[in-house]
Amino acid sequence: MTGFGRARATHGDRSVQVDLRSVNHRFLEVRVRGLADLPLLAQRCEERLREAFVRGSLDLFVRWETGSRSKRLGLDAARQYLDDLTQLQTQLGLSDAPRLDHLVALGVFAEAAPEEEELWPVLAEGLEGAIGAVTTARSAEGSALRTVLAREVELLRKAIGDAERLAPRALDDARARISSRIEELKVDVDPARIATELVLWAERSDVQEELDRLHSHVVRFAQLLDATEPVGREMEFLAQEMGREAGTLSAKARSASLAQAAGVIRLAVDRIREQARNVE
Secondary structure (H helix, E strand, O other): OOEEEEEEEEEOOEEEEEEEEEEOOOOEEEEEEOOOOOHHHHHHHHHHHHHHOOOEEEEEEEEEEEOOOEEEEOHHHHHHHHHHHHHHHHHHOOOOOOOHHHHHHHOOEEEEOOOHHHHHHHHHHHHHHHHHHHHHHHHHHHHHHHHHHHHHHHHHHHHHHHHHHHHHHHHHHHHHHHHHHHHHHOOOOOHHHHHHHHHHHHHHHOOHHHHHHHHHHHHHHHHHOOOOOOOHHHHHHHHHHHHHHHHHHHHHOOOHHHHHHHHHHHHHHHHHHHHHOOOO
8 A cells, every 4th residue: 555654853952854655565565764874773663664564665764854963072083183283383383383273174073973772762753653644644545445345346246146147047048059959950869868968068067156155255355344454465365266266157157148247257356356456
């Protein structure tokens, strides 16, 4: 499911902006950017994202706005710079003695990264804000997907019902075709032989098991539409199973009307499978 969230957090002199982007993916992939020099924080962010989400491709972007680093006096470097400047003054015969601003210009203050644990509270606050925003966006998309899937499930139920009504007629249609053909050829055929062939034909063409399994899968799929926990993977599995049953139904259909109904079922299942990939 897709979504984007941005959050800012400030603790004292430390501020951070956290962006989280989510796109559809069959599994869960997490990428963290902006924390290459803070590996422990990157790991904690990834762990939190894996707790919050089940599916999707997630990209987290962290940007420190202030306070992620502080200045620290390099005392040893300052002494060395002072000695060098004093020596230079003597050798060149300069009247001005080395001053503090000379040392500052030479960079005696070095950047010092704070302990990662000190940065975690402000980062965690920003991360939770971004997660909340993405969750809200994904929930809105989920509501829209539920409406679409509910409509497709009803269309599938109707198509299965049509196939159930048409299936029993197939044997009668076959018997009528055989009788008509025999009359056209004007040949004598043992009625028992015809009955035997019709029984064999009916066994090969019986689609009731496929229809029963389709109906069972549809009932379960409809129940998942009202679930509160992640159900995307089970939906995908059911859609795959329904596709298999629909394919068998099409292969066994022996009448044009039943074949047409089977085609409608396959199309409905394909649409459901496509949408189920977007569900968490």
